[in-house]
Amino acid sequence: MSDEISAAEHLDYLTSSVRLMMWFAWYSLDEHPEETFAGTIRNRTDLWRRTFLNPDYIDVPHPGVDSPEWADLLNSLESIYVRNREKGSASAFENEALAILVPYLTPRVERDLNDIRNKVDLVHYQCGSLRYALEPELGCRQRIGFHIANACYPASPFDDPLYFPHCFMDLMDQCEDKFQVTEISTETWMNSYPRWLKLFPPEWLEHMSPPNYDVQWHYGFWGQFVTARRTFNHKLGCQFRDTGRIPFPPRSSWCTIKAMRKHLRAHAG
Numbered sequence: 001m002s003d004e005i006s007a008a009e010h011l012d013y014l015t016s017s018v019r020l021m022m023w024f025a026w027y028s029l030d031e032h033p034e035e036t037f038a039g040t041i042r043n044r045t046d047l048w049r050r051t052f053l054n055p056d057y058i059d060v061p062h063p064g065v066d067s068p069e070w071a072d073l074l075n076s077l078e079s080i081y082v083r084n085r086e087k088g089s090a091s092a093f094e095n096e097a098l099a100i101l102v103p104y105l106t107p108r109v110e111r112d113l114n115d116i117r118n119k120v121d122l123v124h125y126q127c128g129s130l131r132y133a134l135e136p137e138l139g140c141r142q143r144i145g146f147h148i149a150n151a152c153y154p155a156s157p158f159d160d161p162l163y164f165p166h167c168f169m170d171l172m173d174q175c176e177d178k179f180q181v182t183e184i185s186t187e188t189w190m191n192s193y194p195r196w197l198k199l200f201p202p203e204w205l206e207h208m209s210p211p212n213y214d215v216q217w218h219y220g221f222w223g224q225f226v227t228a229r230r231t232f233n234h235k236l237g238c239q240f241r242d243t244g245r246i247p248f249p250p251r252s253s254w255c256t257i258k259a260m261r262k263h264l265r266a267h268a269g
């Protein structure tokens, strides 16, 4: 059994992910000179949810609302950014930004550990580590979307090869009963993740959209830097910095419930 995350590890998660986001913002603004600094932080990084300005649990599924404190923080970060663009460097920006961000991160630690222990983020997950949408897709009423979390923390949902198949069987049963749908779909970085792809029938790969490298604020991109133990995935963080490309770009796909059931029965017993 893996150990639960410690306070020191969670602080490392917060500081390392925020550092990565500051690194990313600098280079994203090179690629998108038409965007503002504040717009990049708001729309392309997950900074707000990791600060104490987020009054809710860390993975709460919506980005920040405007507040004077958030505007002040963005202004402070922007002055550091502008100064380093004029006379400085990307790494100086990252270090100076982190120095003013740490006091916004540390107050989260105890609260987050408590939320993680109490599985607060899993309240709306109806099928273990899977959560289905509360209505079928607009314009595609035979299809239901779903989301993924880790209800097995501190273990990985991939440790037991029968775990995800059971979650999917449950999800398909419930969604057929409730919505009479015949297809399931999701858009996630996990659609680039080989361990995940083994769960699906060939049609999932056939229907896959192209990889999306246009990084946005949410877990569809940033969720890959969370390990099964909810620590920061330093391996993937380094890979992102070294290559300048998000390691597992999100892709969307769908398949029929019929093909998914057949595949899971054949491959997961």
Ligand SMILES: CC(C)(COP(=O)(O)OP(=O)(O)OC[C@H]1O[C@@H](n2cnc3c(N)ncnc32)[C@H](O)[C@@H]1OP(=O)(O)O)[C@@H](O)C(=O)NCCC(=O)NCCS
Pocket: 148, 149, 150, 156, 157, 158, 187, 188, 189, 190, 195, 219, 220, 221, 222, 223, 224, 225, 226, 227, 228, 229, 231, 232, 233, 234, 235, 236
């Ligand atoms: C999905 C999730 C549970 C990943 O599960 P997982 O595959 O079991 O991931 P792990 O944390 O065990 O690690 C994956 C790999 O990174 C490695 N790794 C993990 N932490 C590491 C670290 N700190 N340093 C170096 N390597 C590390 C592991 O050894 C493993 O390597 P391998 O693939 O070579 O075996 C996790 O990413 C998660 O909960 N994410 C948040 C939810 C999410 O993103 N949902 C999708 C939203 S669309």
